[in-house]
Amino acid sequence: CSPQDSSMNATGVRMMTRSRSRGPGAGPRGRREKAAALQRGEAAAEGRKSHSPARRQRKTQKLNVAYEASDHQEGEDTRSLTAPSWEPRDWQQQLLNIRIMRSGKDAPVDWLGAEHCYDSSAPPKVRRYQVLLSLMLSSQTKDQVTAGAMQRLRARGLTVDSILQTDDSTLGTLIYPVGFWRNKVKYIKQTSAILQQRYGGDIPASVAELVALPGVGPKMAHLAMAVAWGTVSGIAVDTHVHRIANRLGWTRTATKSPEKTRAALEEWLPRELWSEINGLLVGFGQQTCLPVHPRCQGCLNRTLCPAARGL
Structure with missing residues (x-):
């Protein structure tokens, strides 16, 4: 062949080689197609991960579904929705x-209980203090004896200040013969001092604070909440x-x-x-x-x- 033909053939070979080396994604359009293919490949890989055996095992676990019972249908599954609560028969x-x-x-409690032992004409803070004091005296004591002790205390002006100013011997004489009267003299004095220092002469308004006072138990605290504060905190x-x-x-x-x-x-x-x-x-x-x-x-x-x- 002529030199011109040889040159054209070489040029054609070079063009074909260059075209093959660039491949289908060499141009702008090719790059877009390649990117789309990569995205499709990644999506397929994610799909394969989501259908892994472990995921399929969790997905196929049995689910217990309960429904509300209709008016004409009751079953074991429906009854399990509401746990039966125990209550005594009759x-x-x-x-x-x-x-x-x-x-x-x-009964004695109906006319001598804690709600009848305080001075109804006293200020609210004093009334609440007297309610608490009557409950402290009532432990291991008949209502008649507690009421008598409260009358003697009220005759001297029953307040936090008056109790703190009363010596132990006189206080013991006033509350005798309530049960464990010697211990109660000590508890009344200690509790009255705490009420004056921390509560301004009033009584606490929570069970937790009441039972923290010397000589005050849970029963007294719940009754004090009900009678003094008008709150039902427990039985x-x-x-x-x-x-x-x-x-x-x-x-x-x-x-x-x-x-x-x-x-x-x-x-x-x-x-x-x-x-x-x-x-x-x-x-x-x-x-x-x-x-x-x-x-x-x-x-x-x-x-x-x-x-x-x-x-």
């Missing part, structure tokens, strides 16, 4: 029986409520202390009854359900209990 009838027997409101359980609740089977198991009885009662007793139950059962325990009842020998035979049987 407690509503027993409560009604006790209310009937207590309808006269003539006040004394020896009467503790005894009757166990005799009637109002606790899931027998309880060994009033505080355990309180916790057991608060688990099932409707909250709207909490404020009523103390006075109701205390009066029932003072008049009918005595520590050792002559008829039922401590309610060992529940068929003889007037609260447990129908009236």
